[in-house]
Amino acid sequence: MSRGFVKEEDQEEIPIVPPRADLPIGAVNYVTKAGYDNLVEERNAFLFEKESLPHDNEKERRIASNLINAKLQLLNERIASAKIVDLNEQPQNEVRFGATVTVVIDTTETSQQFQIVGVDEANIAKGKISFLSPIARVLISKHVGDTTTLNLGKVKRVFKILDISYTNQL
Incomplete structure (x- = not known):
C-alpha cells in the first residue's frame, strides 16, 4: 500500500540513536578485559529491557523495541570488533x-x-x-x-x- 493511504497517526518515527564513542575508521577497537565485560553487561541490560517492555500499548512497545534494537546493533558491532589486550x-x-x-x-x-x-x-x-x-x-x-x-x-x-x-x- 502506498504511504499516501496511511493515516498520519499510524506512521512511526524512526528512532534517533546517539552514536557510541568515536572510533575512527580503521582504528583497532582495543579494550581491557573489564571494558569488554562492561560491553557484554550493557548488551544484557538492553536485552532484559527489551524483554521487560510493557504489553499494554503495542505501538509504544514497537517504538521502544526499535530504539533498543538500534542501540543493540551499534553495541554488537563494538563487541564484535573488540580486541582484548592482556x-x-x-x-x-x-x-x-x-x-x-x-x-x-x-x-x-x-x-x-x-x-x-x-x-x-x-x-x-x-x-x-x-x-x-x-x-x-x-x-x-x-x-x-x-x-x-x-x-x-x-x-x-x-x-x-x-x-x-x-x-x-x-
Whole structure:
C-alpha cells in the first residue's frame, strides 16, 4: 500500500540513536578485559529491557523495541570488533594500552592517575582516558621519570611520569 493511504497517526518515527564513542575508521577497537565485560553487561541490560517492555500499548512497545534494537546493533558491532589486550603481556616499565599512569602536570604538587583504556571505557571522572586522546598519545611509550609535553594551542602542559602500573584498575 502506498504511504499516501496511511493515516498520519499510524506512521512511526524512526528512532534517533546517539552514536557510541568515536572510533575512527580503521582504528583497532582495543579494550581491557573489564571494558569488554562492561560491553557484554550493557548488551544484557538492553536485552532484559527489551524483554521487560510493557504489553499494554503495542505501538509504544514497537517504538521502544526499535530504539533498543538500534542501540543493540551499534553495541554488537563494538563487541564484535573488540580486541582484548592482556595487561599482563604489556611491557610493565613502559606506558602502553591499559597502563595506569601516575603523573605530575606542570609544577603542581599533587599527582594524578590516568588509566589508558578503550573508547567505550573512557570516563574522565573515573580517571580513564581513551588511548586515542591527546594525553594518552603523549604518554604512550614513555617510562618512569620521563617528561612529555602536550601542546594545547598556546598552552603547553608538561607531564612527568612518576609510576606505571598494569594491576591497579581505577
